[in-house]
Amino acid sequence: MSISFLIIAVLIVGGTAAAMSLRNPIHCVLTLSITFAGIAALFLQLGAEFVGLTQIMVYVGAVAILAVFAIMMTQSRRGLMLGTFSRNALVGLLTAVAVFSVLGWAVLSQPAAGVTRAVSPVSVQQIGSSLMHEYVLPLELIGLLLTAALIGAIVIAMDRKEDAE
Amino acid sequence: MTGLQACLLLSSLLFAIGLAGALTRRNAILVLIGIELMLNAANINFIAFWHYGPSTTHITGIMFAIFSISVAAAEAAVGLAIIVAAYRHSHTIDLDSMNSLKG
Numbered sequence: 001m002s003i004s005f006l007i008i009a010v011l012i013v014g015g016t017a018a019a020m021s022l023r024n025p026i027h028c029v030l031t032l033s034i035t036f037a038g039i040a041a042l043f044l045q046l047g048a049e050f051v052g053l054t055q056i057m058v059y060v061g062a063v064a065i066l067a068v069f070a071i072m073m074t075q076s077r078r079g080l081m082l083g084t085f086s087r088n089a090l091v092g093l094l095t096a097v098a099v100f101s102v103l104g105w106a107v108l109s110q111p112a113a114g115v116t117r118a119v120s121p122v123s124v125q126q127i128g129s130s131l132m133h134e135y136v137l138p139l140e141l142i143g144l145l146l147t148a149a150l151i152g153a154i155v156i157a158m159d160r161k162e163d164a165e
Numbered sequence: 166m167t168g169l170q171a172c173l174l175l176s177s178l179l180f181a182i183g184l185a186g187a188l189t190r191r192n193a194i195l196v197l198i199g200i201e202l203m204l205n206a207a208n209i210n211f212i213a214f215w216h217y218g219p220s221t222t223h224i225t226g227i228m229f230a231i232f233s234i235s236v237a238a239a240e241a242a243v244g245l246a247i248i249v250a251a252y253r254h255s256h257t258i259d260l261d262s263m264n265s266l267k268g
Contacts (some may be wrong), residue, residue: 020186092188
């Protein structure tokens with residue numbers, strides 16, 4: 001565990017905790033992009049450069065912006081949210097604490113595994129050529145899924161004027 | 166604590182905070198964001214197991230993370246569209262007041 005890992009961990013956990021507890025949804029999305037950037041930094045530190053840059057482009061560049069747009073489009077006329085947390089928030093919090101206890105116990109009770117060695121950098125050329133050879137079927141399926149999601153999102157969110165009449 | 170355990174603990178903490186947000190927030194968009202955080206925790210696990218795994222010449226972990234990011238992006242787009250449609254229907258995204266299906 002290095003100093004940079006600690007800094008990244010503090011960024012990720014602090015950003016997530018702020019995103020899930022702040023009152024104003026816009027502030028939540030802003031702190032969420034800090035979290036996403038921290039996760040990208042973690043990927044870069046672990047030697048997965050392409051995934052880190054993809055993380056920045058997809059999450060900070062697309063998902064956070066989309067969430068801000070959705071928040072602005074659904075801004076209620078009676079001001080911001082009535083309350084931040086649900087009525088049965090305590091049950092949800094206890095569930096999350098229980099899940100974290102089980103996961104943390106499972107991680108820490110295992111004998112220390114994992115080899116530490118110099119990571120050979122994975123080039124983008126290597127990723128691209130295996131996308132075109134070994135993983136070409138998943139790539140096509142992802143293309144199909146993204147097209148279906150694009151059309152589906154437009155159809156779902158479309159304002160049907162003729163239905164309202 | 167080894168590096169792998171530190172990464173796994175960080176990702177389980179991220180997963181737990183995302184789960185807490187998804188279960189306790191009233192704003193539907195923030196619930197979706199909590200689910201995105203849980204997916205990101207899974208991505209951290211993929212990359213951590215790839216990094217500390219037996220061989221980094223096999224790039225299966227990286228491929229899995231890339232495909233997982235794509236699926237998460239599609240999920241976010243469709244989820245936010247559903248929230249916009251639900252807002253147009255009931256004029257609120259407060260999950261506590263979306264109770265018209267309640268018996």
